[in-house]
Amino acid sequence: MNDPETVLHYLDVLLKESNFTKAARELYISQPYLTQTLKRIEKKLGVQILNRNMPFSLTEAGTKYYKYLEKAVSRKNKLEQDLLKYSHPDREIIKITVLESLGTFLLPTLLPSFLKENSNISIQIIECSPRRSENLLLSEEVDCYLGQTPKSLSKGILPYLNGSETYYVVIPQGSPYFTPGKFILPQDAISLKELLKEPLILSTGGSAIRHQVNGLLQKYKITPNIILESKSVLTATGLSINGLGITISSASILKRYNQVPINLLPLESDLISINYFLAVKANRKLTPGLKKLISHFNKLDLNENIK
Numbered sequence: 001m002n003d004p005e006t007v008l009h010y011l012d013v014l015l016k017e018s019n020f021t022k023a024a025r026e027l028y029i030s031q032p033y034l035t036q037t038l039k040r041i042e043k044k045l046g047v048q049i050l051n052r053n054m055p056f057s058l059t060e061a062g063t064k065y066y067k068y069l070e071k072a073v074s075r076k077n078k079l080e081q082d083l084l085k086y087s088h089p090d091r092e093i094i095k096i097t098v099l100e101s102l103g104t105f106l107l108p109t110l111l112p113s114f115l116k117e118n119s120n121i122s123i124q125i126i127e128c129s130p131r132r133s134e135n136l137l138l139s140e141e142v143d144c145y146l147g148q149t150p151k152s153l154s155k156g157i158l159p160y161l162n163g164s165e166t167y168y169v170v171i172p173q174g175s176p177y178f179t180p181g182k183f184i185l186p187q188d189a190i191s192l193k194e195l196l197k198e199p200l201i202l203s204t205g206g207s208a209i210r211h212q213v214n215g216l217l218q219k220y221k222i223t224p225n226i227i228l229e230s231k232s233v234l235t236a237t238g239l240s241i242n243g244l245g246i247t248i249s250s251a252s253i254l255k256r257y258n259q260v261p262i263n264l265l266p267l268e269s270d271l272i273s274i275n276y277f278l279a280v281k282a283n284r285k286l287t288p289g290l291k292k293l294i295s296h297f298n299k300l301d302l303n304e305n306i307k
Helices: 004-017 020-027 031-045 060-087 100-117 130-138 208-219 233-241 251-257 288-299
Strands: 092-098 121-127 144-148 157-165 167-171 199-203 225-230 247-250 263-266 274-281
Touching: 004 020, 004 031, 004 060, 020 031, 092 100, 092 130, 092 288, 100 121, 100 144, 100 233, 100 251, 100 288, 121 288, 130 144, 130 157, 130 274, 144 288, 157 288, 167 233, 167 251, 199 208, 199 233, 199 247, 208 247, 225 233, 233 247, 233 251, 247 251, 274 288
Parallel strands: 092 121, 092 144, 199 225
Antiparallel strands: 144 274, 157 274, 167 247, 167 263
């Protein structure tokens, strides 16, 4: 058994089921084959990698082996991506970097229609923080950066702007400011200054939205009561909706919760402004495929709000 991806899958199922017969059934292989495969791996390594006590768990050596397999799979995938331009010289590869929570909304809007029109182009996605995305773009390790809040971009990055979205204060059902029977409140329904004094769940300091929330807190001279921070706006939104505290989230995320008993207080664009962009490195010659991607991005309707 030399395929790291297959071994990883076998181990994942064994750890989940804690039973060789059930694991083999899920893997569509025989139980003796699964048992012998694991024994051969352990014999070859010279160590036991799986504790058979209930529930199954990895040994200390097994944990190291598991991490080795993960890295091997990652290297294999990267090699396949790097070799694509040689195995398919007629295809153009475009590497896009994007923040994961933003990509969940923008990528499904952008890529399916683009790739349908451009079958000779392959896309590779790298999900990481805005600062990391900028560094990858400036070092030419990626071709473009899909993001928001272009005002904060570093020098040497050229953004193409399209669309924006409304942000809302999320008021969960357990909040003293919650109004039953309402979803979107009028902008003047509740004092924003009073809401921001409530327990807050916010994205971490490096995010574009957090910079603007910090500006709001400074404007109203509020020392915030931050009870939790998360790198993901999706996580912060989910925690708020389930009653942990107040947060600020976007229309593209909150549309998923239109049946949940929460209140949304819309924020004016002069308080928090989010604009989408597709950025390239300034003065870098654009490939034909990248020009098409920029043109396709500019034609999309990316304005998001909740009605």
